[in-house]
Amino acid sequence: MRYELNIPPKSNRSDPICFSPYLHRARNQVERFFNRIKQCRQVATRYDRLAANYLGFVQLASIRLWLRLDESASWHDTTKLHGSTSLRGSVSQRSLAAAEDHATLNRHDAALSSAMPEEDVLYRRIGLAALLVVGSIHSSLAAADPARCRELIRKYETDKTQFTAIEVSLTLFSAADADCLNLATELLDRGASVDARDRLGARPLSHAARSGHLDMVDLMLARGAPVDARNLAGSTALYFAAERGHVAIVQRLIDRGADVNLTGQSGASPVAAAAYAGRDMVVRLLLAHGADGRKADETGKPPVVYATAGGQLGIVKQLLVSDIDVNARYANDLTLLMWASGPDEAVAEAQALDIVSYLLDAGATIDMSDARGRTALMIAAEGNHPAIVKALLAHGADPALADKAGKHAADLTVLSALREELTERAQAR
Numbered sequence: 152m153r154y155e156l157n158i159p160p161k162s163n164r165s166d167p168i169c170f171s172p173y174l175h176r177a178r179n180q181v182e183r184f185f186n187r188i189k190q191c192r193q194v195a196t197r198y199d200r201l202a203a204n205y206l207g208f209v210q211l212a213s214i215r216l217w218l219r220l221d222e223s224a225s226w227h228d229t230t231k232l233h234g235s236t237s238l239r240g241s242v243s244q245r246s247l248a249a250a251e252d253h254a255t256l257n258r259h260d261a262a263l264s265s266a267m268p269e270e271d272v273l274y275r276r277i278g279l280a281a282l283l284v285v286g287s288i289h290s291s292l293a294a295a296d297p298a299r300c301r302e303l304i305r306k307y308e309t310d311k312t313q314f315t316a317i318e319v320s321l322t323l324f325s326a327a328d329a330d331c332l333n334l335a336t337e338l339l340d341r342g343a344s345v346d347a348r349d350r351l352g353a354r355p356l357s358h359a360a361r362s363g364h365l366d367m368v369d370l371m372l373a374r375g376a377p378v379d380a381r382n383l384a385g386s387t388a389l390y391f392a393a394e395r396g397h398v399a400i401v402q403r404l405i406d407r408g409a410d411v412n413l414t415g416q417s418g419a420s421p422v423a424a425a426a427y428a429g430r431d432m433v434v435r436l437l438l439a440h441g442a443d444g445r446k447a448d449e450t451g452k453p454p455v456v457y458a459t460a461g462g463q464l465g466i467v468k469q470l471l472v473s474d475i476d477v478n479a480r481y482a483n484d485l486t487l488l489m490w491a492s493g494p495d496e497a498v499a500e501a502q503a504l505d506i507v508s509y510l511l512d513a514g515a516t517i518d519m520s521d522a523r524g525r526t527a528l529m530i531a532a533e534g535n536h537p538a539i540v541k542a543l544l545a546h547g548a549d550p551a552l553a554d555k556a557g558k559h560a561a562d563l564t565v566l567s568a569l570r571e572e573l574t575e576r577a578q579a580r
Contacts, residue, residue, distance in 0.1 A: 156350055157321075168350060171318045188212040300331040307334065320347035327358035330367050345376040352383035361391035365399050378409045386415030393421035393437065396430035401437070411442040418449035427457035431465045434458075444473045451482035459490045462502030464509060477513045484522045488515040492527040492543065493534045504538050517548050524555035532573060533563040540569060550577040 157174050189195040191212040199205040303325055307314070314322070323343045326335040335355075339345070345355055356376040359367035368388075372378065381387050389409040392400040401421075405411060414420050422442045425433040434454070438444055447453045455475055458466035467487075471477065478486055488510045494503040507527075511517065520526050528548040531539040540560070544550065550560050550573045561573035 168317075171321050174321070184216075187216060191215070299325075299329040300334060303329065303331055304334050307338075319343050320349075323347060323355050324349055324358050327355045327364070327367050327371070328362050330359075330362065330364040332366055332370060335367060335370060339370075339374050345371050345374045346380070348382075352381070353386075354380050354382075354388075356380065357382060357386070357388045357391050360388035360397065360400050360404065361395060363392075363395060363397040363400065365397075365403065368400050368403060372403075372407055378404060378407050379413060381413070381415075384416040385413075385418075387413050387421075389413070390415040390419075390421045390424055393430065393433045394424040394428050396425070396428060396433055398432050398436060401433055405436070405440050411437050411440050412446065414446075414448070418447075420446050420448070420454070422446075423448055423452075423454040423457055426454040426463065426466050426470070427461060429458075429461055429463045429466070431463070431469075434466050434469055438469060438473070444470045445475060447481070453481070455487065456481055456485075456490055459487050459506055459510075460493075460495050460498075462494050462498035462506060464502070464505050467506055467509065471513065477510060477515050478519065480519075484520075486515065486519055486521075486527075488517070488519070488527045489521055489525075489530050492531040492536070492539050494536075500536050500538050503536065504542060507539055507542055511542075511546050517543060517546055518552065520552075520554070524553070526552055526560075528552075529554060529558075529560045529563055532560040532569065535564055535566050535569070537566065537569050540564075540573070544576060549580065550574075551580045 157171055159175060160168050160170055188209065191208070193208045194205075194212050197205055199208070303322060307322055319338060319341075320343065323335060323338045324347075325331075326338065348354055349358075353361075354376065356368065356371040356378070357380070359371055379387055379389075387409065389401065389404045389411065390413070392404060411422075412420055415424065419427075420442065422434055422437050422444055423446075425437065434444075444455070445453055453470075453475075455467060455470040458470060477488075480486055488507065491503055491506040491510055494500075494506075518526050518528075521530075525533075526548065528540060528543045528550060529552075531543060553559050559573070559577060561570045561577060564570050564573070
């Protein structure tokens with residue numbers, strides 16, 4: 152979920168920032184919405200460990216509010232509020248599809264209410280609403296957001312005579328995010344700048360690349376947007392597109408001369424960003440156009456380390472083809488085998504095990520130790536990965552070795568069965 156800060160600046164501020172008084176006036180609606188959904192105990196007091204589960208309850212609470220609104224205002228009445236404008240008439244036909252979906256939901260309600268008990272009708276309405284919400288989220292990943300575009304166009308046409316230059320730029324950023332081509336074209340024709348920057352220094356081209364809107368990227372490039380412009384953290388449009396896995400946009404930016412080795416936040420290159428996010432096709436494309444797959448970031452980690460820790464076997468294979476030493480040491484003297492033996496928490500153990508097996512077959516030295524004196528076996532034991540521990544033991548890992556604190560692999564795991572197995576192996580040595 153993306154957001155833009157809109158905080159009133161102090162009166163004595165010397166350099167201007169992006170602030171829209173028009174948007175600021177809507178803060179009361181936002182605050183009332185939060186107060187309304189907090190009436191649901193599950194939202195007000197979070198009990199879920201996973202953010203995805205909590206988000207699901209927030210969406211259900213929002214659907215509940217939407218259903219209440221739907222009972223008090225029909226779709227026909229809602230369309231009257233929008234009116235019609237020259238720009239709105241040329242918005243993508245997907246907005247008409249959204250209206251048809253809503254009308255279909257109401258038709259279902261009419262049929263259900265006459266044939267089903269009231270409670271069953273309510274459950275069916277919730278199910279239909281959930282399907283409508285999920286379908287909208289899915290389509291917005293690769294398409295324009297019709298509702299957002301309608302709202303942006305309405306606000307622009309209502310208040311465009313009062314818009315300041317900063318408000319025009321803010322609207323252009325929002326249009327780029329939502330893929331509102333007609334609105335973006337109108338704004339650019341009326342003097343909006345492709346070199347405008349948001350609070351983080353990102354330009355409209357970066358917004359379009361990050362959101363995955365190829366047509367919007369083409370529009371910005373056609374209007375002279377600087378392809379290698381960087382935000383305050385150093386990230387370019389290519390970096391954002393690579394991180395999000397937008398292959399077509401990565402290709403378009405490269406064709407227009409984007410530097411594939413310009414680094415972004417913390418000195419990470421587009422290849423590193425794609426490797427960390429598991430974007431296999433993007434990594435392949437960047438390497439084919441001369442990206443340096445061996446370049447380390449400010450923390451001393453090259454892209455192959457991120458791919459290894461993230462359980463991305465396909466990317467690891469691509470990067471190791473670039474004559475990377477499988478036993479090379481990186482920050483804190485960690486090797487790839489050590490990174491693979493202690494993967495990120497979100498990585499399934501089976502994925503990490505595939506990389507461990509591949510590295511061992513590629514000639515990784517099994518008992519090398521890091522700056523703490525810990526081997527890959529100790530790291531796997533500490534992370535409680537029994538399958539990886541067994542694979543390392545099968546390849547000859549020594550469970551009797553101790554780190555600089557005098558701890559063995561058996562001392563580092565909390566799994567009793569794994570501790571017993573490692574102890575027995577160490578005593579048998």
